[in-house]
Amino acid sequence: MGIELQSVTKAYDKNEQPVLHDVNAEIQDGELFVIVGPSGCGKSTLLRMIAGIIPITSGRLLINNQVMNAVPPKDRQLSMVFQSYALYPFLTVADNVAFGLRARKMPAEEIEQRVNDALNMVNLTAFRDRKPRELSGGQRQRVALARAIASDSKICLMDEPLSNLDAQLRVRMRAEIRELQRKLGLTLIYVTHDQTEAMTMADHVMVLNDHHVQQIDTPLDIYNHPANHFVAQFFGTPQINLLTATTMSSKATRELQVAEGVQVTLERPITVGTYTVGIRPNQLVATPVAANEGNATVVNVEALGETTIIEAMADNGKALRIVQAGQVQLPLNQRIAVTVSGKVFIFDEHEQLIAEEGGATSDQFVSVH
Ligand code: ADP
Numbered sequence: 001m002g003i004e005l006q007s008v009t010k011a012y013d014k015n016e017q018p019v020l021h022d023v024n025a026e027i028q029d030g031e032l033f034v035i036v037g038p039s040g041c042g043k044s045t046l047l048r049m050i051a052g053i054i055p056i057t058s059g060r061l062l063i064n065n066q067v068m069n070a071v072p073p074k075d076r077q078l079s080m081v082f083q084s085y086a087l088y089p090f091l092t093v094a095d096n097v098a099f100g101l102r103a104r105k106m107p108a109e110e111i112e113q114r115v116n117d118a119l120n121m122v123n124l125t126a127f128r129d130r131k132p133r134e135l136s137g138g139q140r141q142r143v144a145l146a147r148a149i150a151s152d153s154k155i156c157l158m159d160e161p162l163s164n165l166d167a168q169l170r171v172r173m174r175a176e177i178r179e180l181q182r183k184l185g186l187t188l189i190y191v192t193h194d195q196t197e198a199m200t201m202a203d204h205v206m207v208l209n210d211h212h213v214q215q216i217d218t219p220l221d222i223y224n225h226p227a228n229h230f231v232a233q234f235f236g237t238p239q240i241n242l243l244t245a246t247t248m249s250s251k252a253t254r255e256l257q258v259a260e261g262v263q264v265t266l267e268r269p270i271t272v273g274t275y276t277v278g279i280r281p282n283q284l285v286a287t288p289v290a291a292n293e294g295n296a297t298v299v300n301v302e303a304l305g306e307t308t309i310i311e312a313m314a315d316n317g318k319a320l321r322i323v324q325a326g327q328v329q330l331p332l333n334q335r336i337a338v339t340v341s342g343k344v345f346i347f348d349e350h351e352q353l354i355a356e357e358g359g360a361t362s363d364q365f366v367s368v369h
Contacts, residue, residue, distance in 0.1 A: 002187065003027040003050065003155070008059035010045050018057065019045055021212050027204075029154075032181050032188045036198040036234075037208035043191045046208070047157050050189060052076050063155070078155035079148035083163050087132040087143055094119065094128040097146045118150035121180060138169045145177070149184065156181075159191045174201055195235050199223070207231050229351040232278045238309055238321040241284070242347075245277045256346070264344060266357055275354075278345035281323040286310050286336040294337040296320060298330050312336060 005025045011018040020042040027033045035043045048054045050061060052073035061068045068076060087096050094115050101111045119125045122142040132140055141161060148156050161177070162170045178201050181188045192198060198205045199219045207214040207222065207230075215227040226232035232240045245264065248255040252269040258277050286298070299319075300311040308328040312320045320338060330336070346355040 002029045002031075002064070003189070004060075004062040004065075005046075005050075006060040006062070008046070008049065008056055008061060010042070010049060010054075010057045017211075019211055020208075023059070023213055025206055025213070025216055027187060027189065029187055030185050031203040032178065032190060032201055033204050033206065034198040034202035035189065035191045035206045035208060036193065036195060037214075038234075039193055041208045042211050043193075043208055044159055047159055047189065047191050051078065051080055051157055076155075077153050078157055079151040079153040081141075081144045081148050081156065081158045081161045083160040087140060089132055092129050092131060093124060093135070093143050093146075096132070096143055097150050100147060100151055114150040114152065115146075118146040121149055121183075122146045122176070137165050138173060141165065141173060142176075145180065149180065154185070155187045155189070157189050157191075160193070161190075162197070163192075163194075170197075177201070196237075199235065207234065209234070225353065225356065226278070226345065227353055229276065229278075229347055232345060232347075232353075236280055238281050238323065240345075241279045241281065241320055243277050243279065243318060245275050245346075247272045247275075264340070264346075264357065266346070266355065268355070270346070270355070274349065276347040276351070278347060279340055280343075281309070281321040282325075283340060283342040283344065284320065284322040285339050285341045286312060286322045286324065286328075286330065287339070288330060289335050289337050291335055294335040296336050296338045298332055298334045298336060301328075301330050301332070303327055310336075312338060314338070 005023050008020065008023040009018050010020040023046060035046060037043055049056050052071060056069050063076065088099065091099065097115045097118055098111050101114060119128055122145050124139065124142055124146060127135060127139060132143065135143070162173050165173060174197060190201065202219055204216060205219055205222055206216045209230045215222060215231050222231060223235050226235065229242060233242065243258050245256040245258040247253045247270065248257045250272060252271050254266045254269050256264040256266060256275060256277065258264060264277060296312040296314045298310060299313050302309040308324045308326065310322040310324060310328070310330060312322060314320055322338065343356060343358045345353055346357065348354045
């Protein structure tokens, strides 16, 4: 059951490099599956192949165990919601929702029932006779949602549906879509470039970059175990610190010297070489010290009320981002000692995660010179 992508590849032009390589994924019935990545990485292309709007170059798409590669869009029993609401300007809200159902020659009574139910579900019953221009952006997007709901498809595809809305409305619509999806038991595939949308809405997230799948996992597993540099940097605000580190011995060792003067002791030895240590800003602590001490200098402080973001310059010139709970008073140019308070990630020279360290008491494995 569900949707399965098996080695799906797409090249728009036979003579050109594929824009998507070897995509494999299983999407369960009734889950909200987010495809996230920067602009141009192939998200819409993937969604359009699932919809059947563009052909799959190689590989297979299965819906409920049936190969769908050659099945036309209208027979795939799915609905789509796009960034542009694609509403008919001269039709009322109700007629916009009914349009697709009429095209399918559904009996008028059933159409009426479905339109009423769908408008009720998105709280637009009072607006049924208005034209799209008489609605706010959020209401228009809800009409597009109502249209998808009325179609009664069990699979819904959404391509950046909220990107035209202002920030506050986006937050509200996120919750509304999530609630509707659960209530209707929809299998929802949702494309976005916004990591917060992915984190807050998804059951599972597919991270795409550079035309390849980077990782598929639950939001928290992606945050807690990022497969590589890209994923580690894409999720989490402010961004994770990625610091170059070298082994401190001429043979396999447990000691890593982070260039900023932080030493990490690993649980298991690794071979001699250069690595990258990833430390989330909330796993670093800044302690004010005297002018000739410490290992960094405060460059900027952002007081957000509940947290304080400290930008510091390490003595070797590397910028550090530190997040501290509460309101921390630190003057600019204050000398600080930066220490690690929790978990760190170790990436190899191919930017792949090879180890995670710490998470308990830090003083046992990290010291600052
Ligand atoms: P995203 O949705 O992640 O922004 P797209 O799937 O729209 O990315 O695009 C992925 C890549 O495919 C881009 O390099 C884009 O230029 C290219 N592309 C998209 N549509 C077409 C098309 N119809 N013909 C040729 N190339 C295309």
